[in-house]
Every structure is written in C-alpha cells, then in structure tokens.
Amino acid sequence: MEFSVRYIFIPKGKPETLNIRFKFVRGYFLELYYLMDMSKSMEQDKETIVRLADDLATELKKLTPNLKLGFGSFLDKDSVNSAKLSTNWDDPEGGMDALIQAMICEDIGWQTTTTRHLIVYVSGSAFKYAGDGKLAGLTTPNDMECHLDDEGNYLFSSLQDYPSISQVENASKDKRMHVIFAVKENVLPLYREVSTLIAQSEASELKEDSSNIIEIITSIYEDISSTLIMTDDSYKFPFLELSYAAKCGQGQDFVEGLSRCEDVDINEEIQFNVTFKISSCAPVGEHYSSIQENSEICSYNGKYACGVCVCNEGFTGKHCECEDTLDSTSGTENCKAPGDLTGKDCSGHGACKCGLCECQRGIEGNLQWKYQGEFCECSNFDCPKLSGFLCSNHGRCDCSKCSCDVGWKGEDCSCDAGQDRCSCEGRCGEYNDCIMCKIYKTGPYLASCDEKCSKITIEEVDEIEGTENEKRCSYKDDKGCLVISSYEPTQENVVKLQKEPNCSGKLKTYVVIGSMILLILLIGLLALIIWKCWVTIKDKREYKKFLQESQAARFTQVFIDKFIQFSYI
Known part of the structure; x- marks a missing residue:
C-alpha cells in the first residue's frame, strides 16, 4: 500500500507526530x-x-x-x-x-x-x-x-x-x-x-x-x-527527519524505532506513530509547499530546500549541474591525465565531477594553497624558493612555475632584469651540470667532470626543506622528472641534492616499455591457449566420431557348409 502526506505544518525545531492505523483485510488483490x-x-x-x-x-x-x-x-x-x-x-x-x-x-x-x-x-x-x-x-x-x-x-x-x-x-x-x-x-x-x-x-x-x-x-x-513494513522517501528532503514507533496488536505498547510488524491477523489493528521534524536550517514557517521547484540555484534541474539542492531524475551534482548519464568508467576517464598510468583521478589531488577535476584547496591548513591544472597536476605552492619565499617574493607561483613581477626574471624570480645572464642565474647552471656528471654520469661536463667539478661537494638528502638563505635549483632529466637541489651562497662549492627526483606521477620509461612487452606476451599466450583448446576439442570430437563409426561397422562371417556342383549344358 502506498500513501502520501500532502500537507502537514511542522514548526521549526518542534516535532509533529502523525498516527496511522492499519487493518489487514481478506482478499487483498x-x-x-x-x-x-x-x-x-x-x-x-x-x-x-x-x-x-x-x-x-x-x-x-x-x-x-x-x-x-x-x-x-x-x-x-x-x-x-x-x-x-x-x-x-x-x-x-x-x-x-x-x-x-x-x-x-x-x-x-x-x-x-x-x-x-x-x-x-x-x-x-x-x-x-x-x-x-x-x-x-x-x-x-x-x-x-x-x-x-x-x-x-x-x-x-x-x-x-x-x-x-x-x-x-x-x-x-x-x-x-x-x-x-x-x-x-x-x-x-x-x-x-x-x-x-x-x-x-x-x-x-x-x-x-x-x-x-x-x-x-x-x-x-x-x-x-501477515507482515507490515513502513518505508518512506524522506531521503529526497535532507531538511526532514522521520522516526517511527509501532504498536503491533491489541494490548501491546508502542515500541520506539520499530517500523515493522509481523504475524498480523486479519482485521487486527496495527498503529504507527510517524514523527516529523524539520532541521534547524529551515526558515521559520517553511513547510512542504514552500520548497522552490526547479530553482535557479539548482540549475533549474531540481528543487531547493534548506540550503540544499534535491536533483530531478537524470541530474546530479551540488547544484544539479551534471547530467547523470555517464557510467562510472567513462565519467572519470576524462579526469585522468594523458600518459598517467597510475589510475588516479585528478592526479590524486582532487575529485572528478561531471567529467572535470575539482582540485583540493587548503593544503596543510593554508587556505591559499591549492592544486591547479586541468588534472590537478601542479600547484601554487610547489615553486622554487629563495630565503624561504616562493618565487623569491618577486612573483607568484602558478601551476608549479614562477610568474615573475615586472623587473624580475629567472626560474625563481631572484634575478634583477637589469643584471646580465651569468650573474642572474647564480650557480644553479654550474651545479646542475656537476650533478649530472658526478651523480647521473651524463650532461655536458661528463668528459671533463673531474676537472670542472673537483671542488664541488654534493650532499644527498632525503628532501630539500629550504632555509631563509638557501637558493633552490632544479632541472628536468631525460625521463621528465624534476631533479631538485639547493645551495647557500655563503657556503662555497657545497650543494645539497634531493635523493629521489620528483616525477609528478609519471611512470619511468622502462616501466612503460616493460608493461607493453608483458602485455604483448600475455596476448600471445592467451591466443596460444585458445588455439590449443580449440585443437584439443576438435581432436576429441573426431576421435569420438571415429569410435562411433567403428562400433557401427560390424562384419559378419559367412560359412559355406556344402558345395554346389554346377553342370554345363
């Protein structure tokens, strides 16, 4: 049985109880x-x-x-x-x-x-x-x-x-x-x-x-x-709270929280008390009829009540702005960065909504810090620092790159635009080349590494934390990973190197190549198994057919027990 409550006035914060009585009748359709x-x-x-x-x-x-x-x-x-x-x-x-x-x-x-x-x-x-x-x-x-x-x-x-x-x-x-x-x-x-x-x-x-x-x-x-269960669709109205109490027969008391009665006899009266309560966020005097149908706040695709959108069928999202037609696979596929095989939506730094990434904000308690980019692959707090300041306090960090103020330049905006290139870059270029040849055995100094980098000491650390006077350097290696180092101008020829490059979720080339080779081998193995199964089944059928034909072919021996004499006329 289904019924609806078309109108009930419920004062804010004050529960209202509706008593409902049932009797089972014989011959229900x-x-x-x-x-x-x-x-x-x-x-x-x-x-x-x-x-x-x-x-x-x-x-x-x-x-x-x-x-x-x-x-x-x-x-x-x-x-x-x-x-x-x-x-x-x-x-x-x-x-x-x-x-x-x-x-x-x-x-x-x-x-x-x-x-x-x-x-x-x-x-x-x-x-x-x-x-x-x-x-x-x-x-x-x-x-x-x-x-x-x-x-x-x-x-x-x-x-x-x-x-x-x-x-x-x-x-x-x-x-x-x-x-x-x-x-x-x-x-x-x-x-x-x-x-x-x-x-x-x-x-x-x-x-x-x-x-x-x-x-x-x-x-x-x-x-x-003989069983009666009370259910409701109050989940559609987040401002509404419902609770039940049931009296399952004569001589029994109401049981709070019970919405089911069993072993009910014909013509036996069952009672339910349904208590309605409006949450505190609803305005005084608001009731069912005052809900804003097809509200502009809900993109005209749902009703607005108590500060929340209740979307019509076929729509979803905080403001019912998304068409709920995408399946769980294709809906999130648009939130995966090209070439990122980790399987994480929005690089693991956001949520996929309507096929678009909503990136995290308020990182580590800082309300200004947030992840950025189409796939949340960068941020406004992961830029080169000088003396503890992002972009040397002469620019803003935009998608992990410094956008320098007028009059400043360089990777960390530490260079006065009026200085020449060499003095502006400091020693990052020199140190990066020495890191390449001494640690990774590559780069332009490889042939003369002992000569050009003999005085430079490289200290490997787990993470570059950065101090007030420390200058941060970085470069991308041939795998697309960011090699990060730093030095203090007051310490001659000493550079700190972060042990693990920052690959930003990208897989190493050999992993991709190895995965492709493994996939090809698996496909070949699967094809071989299918072919073997097909041949085995075919052979079994042929052998079964052979046995059936062999059993059907019975030869009869004929014995001649006397001779017949023929005469010629």
Missing part, C-alpha cells in the same frame, strides 16, 4: 508473475510447472480470491521468441535482464495501486550481471527502460549490457515488487546472498523436479500477507 529459466537443464521443471499451473491457482485463491497470473521465460542474451527449451554455451543465464523487464514494462499488465506484486524467479543456474556483457562487446550500460516488442520479446539483448544488482534493487523499490528466487540447490547460496541486496526478496530451494513450487509460493505469500 495479488498479481503473480512466473518468470522461468527455459534452458535445457530445466526441461523436467517446465513440464512440472505446466502440470501444476491449475493447482497453483487453486491454492492461491484459497489465500485471496482476487488473483492475476502471468508467465514469462528467459535464456541468455539471444532473444527468446517462444517457450522452447534451449542450451547455452555457458551456464549463467540472462535472468537479470528478464527480471528488469518484468518489473518496469507496463505492457506486462501490472496494476499500480492496492495490489501486491509478486515475481517468482525460477532457475537452476547462476546469472550474468553488469560487466559480463562487455566480454561480447556490449559496452552500453543497461538503461533500465522497457524494450519488449508486441509479442513480448526482448529487443535489446544484443545492444546493451546486463543490469547490475543495484539496478534490480532500485527497480524493485520503485515498482514495489516482491521477488521470490526459487532455485536449485547448487545455486541457492548465490541467490540467498543476492536476496540480502534486493529489498523485499527471498530465496528458497527448488526440488529437482520443481514439485515443491506451490509450497514455496504459498508459504512466502502467507509471510508477506
């Missing part, structure tokens, strides 16, 4: 849809179900005279044009596809009000779900729409992927469906786990010949028809 696995393994079960169809209707009418039955079937991805039994290449079936279609298609004939909806899912196999279709090239996510033709055949079998369990659970909630998984013993643990993820569902063991199907359905229906 029941719609039951029987959804059956039509694979070859269920052949005997199909015959049993056909034979027991009348008995099932008779037993259910004992529970409620208002009964409506429907039947459907499913296989795997190829459409089922008739209720003929078939075999599949693999074991799992396309039951989740069928379950979604049975729930959401209006052509099935579901009534929308004052009706219990029951789907009996009968199978002896596991099922496929979201992602499995990609193995067959079906990369389009399931759209949760009805795609049945006039004859009831599923048209999108080869066009989109299987639905996920969460999609089935959402459809079950939206359409108020109760699902019974009547399955064979070998897959019962799987479906019991699934039933914990789908609201209002149970899993029961089906005998090998399905002879207990009537018992399963009637037993679970009796439990359903």
